[in-house]
Amino acid sequence: MSAFVFTPENEEKFAALLQRYPQKSSLTLPSLWMVQYQEGFISEDAIVFLAKKLETTPMNIYSVASFYTMFNLKPVGKYHIQICKTLSCMLRGSQEIKKHIENRLGIKAGENTKDMKFTLTEVECLGSCGSAPCMSLNEAYKENLTIEKIDAILDSLA
Ligand code: FES
Structure with missing residues (x-):
């Protein structure tokens, strides 16, 4: 190497x-x-x-x-989903959304898909509590998430 x-x-x-x-x-x-x-x-x-x-x-x-959690210390997939696990997002369903993403991608938080297309990471507050639950997808914030929104996002990346 x-x-x-x-x-x-x-x-x-x-x-x-x-x-x-x-x-x-x-x-x-x-x-x-x-x-x-x-x-x-x-x-x-x-x-x-x-x-x-x-x-x-x-x-x-x-x-x-x-x-700083924004720095990746190991390789990440083409699409890096970082879902907030802190209080406001948790109260508004981030855990259900995380589980839905895990089921759709066939990975657990902290893992990459085998084809290195996706990485799912749980992170602390993204500073967007007013639009909880939220996540970042590479550098774009996706806010007020619902299961339907997640499906649309993942379908668009398939
Ligand atoms: S708690 Fe999720 S963005 Fe602040």
Whole structure:
């Protein structure tokens, strides 16, 4: 397995960002986003790569990457469904919706479908409690979910 490196475009972006920050470690979050957009997740190779670039330790990079649930520490499917499990969504039926998605996809929360088309993850509050229950599908929020809405969404991705 080859070690992670930035694409030439990301190298350029990184060099440009470096001019704006006096401390290299301030680039940790933007660098993690670049890795995730490039690879889809934050691999161990990428953590070692970033630690060298940011002149810090792999543990520092890992501690940031693992603190934020928006960073994937393992590969995810083409469609990443992140369903909120916090109180407002739970009170408005998120558990039933989660079970329905699990049944439709044949996976449990935390798993990928075999074809890597879908990943289902349970997350804490997405900050959209007023439109509970909600989930994110890649970067788009899907709100006021019902079983019918979920079926329409999954049918459109089939
Ligand atoms: S509780 Fe689900 S978005 Fe806040």
